Amino acid sequence: MTSRKLGVADATEAIEELEAHYPNAGYYLNFRTAVDLVAAAIISARTKDTVVNAVTPALFDKYRTADDYAGANPKDLEAMISRVSFPSRKAGNIIRTFRIIVNDYGGKVPDKREALTALPGIGSKTANTILINAFGIAAGIPVDTWVLRIAYRLGLSVEADPDRVEADLEGLVKKKYWKNIAYVMKAHGKELCRTSAPLCDECFLSGLCMRNGV
Numbered sequence: 252m253t254s255r256k257l258g259v260a261d262a263t264e265a266i267e268e269l270e271a272h273y274p275n276a277g278y279y280l281n282f283r284t285a286v287d288l289v290a291a292a293i294i295s296a297r298t299k300d301t302v303v304n305a306v307t308p309a310l311f312d313k314y315r316t317a318d319d320y321a322g323a324n325p326k327d328l329e330a331m332i333s334r335v336s337f338p339s340r341k342a343g344n345i346i347r348t349f350r351i352i353v354n355d356y357g358g359k360v361p362d363k364r365e366a367l368t369a370l371p372g373i374g375s376k377t378a379n380t381i382l383i384n385a386f387g388i389a390a391g392i393p394v395d396t397w398v399l400r401i402a403y404r405l406g407l408s409v410e411a412d413p414d415r416v417e418a419d420l421e422g423l424v425k426k427k428y429w430k431n432i433a434y435v436m437k438a439h440g441k442e443l444c445r446t447s448a449p450l451c452d453e454c455f456l457s458g459l460c461m462r463n464g465v
């Protein structure tokens with residue numbers, strides 16, 4: 252099947268439909284502070300949200316500040332996140348990240364995308380997520396596996412590389428939707444645009460959707 256793309260008007264309509272159908276969609280990891288969110292976001296790579304949200308309460312109680320994480324014993328931290336994937340690597344990334352935050356930013360999580368993506372374990376998606384949810388800044392659209400799949404199927408992007416998909420979306424989607432687009436897409440992916448068997452006959456976007464790959 253040839254991949255096809257939506258124009259700006261149809262893309263805007265699709266996003267507005269998603270917003271209207273999932274008014275309660277929002278970020279799915281629990282956190283209290285920007286420090287919590289950085290730790291949770293690093294832990295969340297290739298790990299289910301429910302697992303992340305199950306391990307973070309104890310973590311957030313033990314490590315409250317950037318200094319706490321920067322001085323953490325790697326084995327202790329690894330043990331606390333042993334249920335997530337790659338706990339040793341993620342514990343190391345958390346400690347290294349917070350050492351940089353302590354040394355270079357006085358213990359405050361930076362609110363610039365370039366500063367965040369320079370930290371260990373933080374790429375574009377995570378940086379965009381932190382900026383949106385900790386600071387209310389829409390510097391970019393977080394592109395996760397839900398966004399990749401649904402953007403492609405709908406025809407918002409025909410790319411597979413997350414950075415290219417992000418660029419396509421940011422060219423098509425009004426900035427006022429950047430903060431929530433990943434979360435309405437995830438809601439749609441769970442309800443109708445399922446991974447292996449999308450429910451296209453029931454989908455409110457079927458009249459717009461390019462159904463790429465379906």
Ligand code: SF4
Nearest residue numbers: 444449451454457460
């Ligand atoms: S029509 Fe099908 S492929 Fe397109 S968004 Fe709806 S469920 Fe997904």
